[in-house]
Amino acid sequence: MTKAQIKFFQALSRQKYRKEYNAYLVEGYKNAKEWLQADCRISHIAASATWIADNRALIAAHPEATLIAAEDFELEKISALQTAQEVVLVVESPAQDTILPATGAWSLLLEKVQDPGNMGTIIRTADWFGISTIICSPDCVEVYNPKVVQATMGSLLRVRILEMELQDFLAQNQAPLYAACLSGEDIRNVQQPEPGIIAMGNESRGLSAGLLEAASHKITIPSRGRAESLNVSVATGIICAALTLQS
Incomplete structure (x- = not known):
């Protein structure tokens, strides 16, 4: 990872920059799989070489994403969680929803x-x-x-x-x-x-x-x-x- 990429991921651990970049982080195998299978726009995928090799199909579904092969120490640097994960996504935040709940629903x-x-x-x-x-x-x-x-x-x-x-x-x-x-x-x-x-x-x-x-x-x-x-x-x-x- 470049220094600029590390700095970008680290910035998204703070609300100020999540709003500025209109993006947020998703970390970990299970969560990454959920987001990669969903209808959302992903700008970056930073992951270990092993994770990348095992998840080519998921990655291919998001050609818009910049794929970054990261070393363990780099994943530790960019993680916003106490324990670093093998994959970190940068996901574009959806537009603010303003539609009120339907009547007759909880x-x-x-x-x-x-x-x-x-x-x-x-x-x-x-x-x-x-x-x-x-x-x-x-x-x-x-x-x-x-x-x-x-x-x-x-x-x-x-x-x-x-x-x-x-x-x-x-x-x-x-x-x-x-x-x-x-x-x-x-x-x-x-x-x-x-x-x-x-x-x-x-x-x-x-x-x-x-x-x-x-x-x-x-x-x-x-x-x-x-x-x-x-x-x-x-x-x-x-x-x-x-x-x-x-x-």
């Missing part, structure tokens, strides 16, 4: 979810339960953060992400709003729910007062132990299962 709304691992797991969870749209407040962690991308395990390709002011979104959307909070109704008592928006809040503070006031349903997961709260990605999975599998 969607997720996230307010100030800031941990990359939580965000990635929530996107993967949405994909599992067939939720195709997530609305994120502007102060959520960026979904193209390398740790978020890694945690989605390819689900980022199948779930639409809308970033917008949540009050603006709610003003345009009349679907039921199911807000997760500690003081809500036991989720086991919600029978045959009408599909709508599942709202999940910040890891430590939960949902804002404004969103709770806008909710048509306040729901909670009952506790039998002494833990103060649930991890937001775990809670999202439980609520998605309880609500979406009934409809």
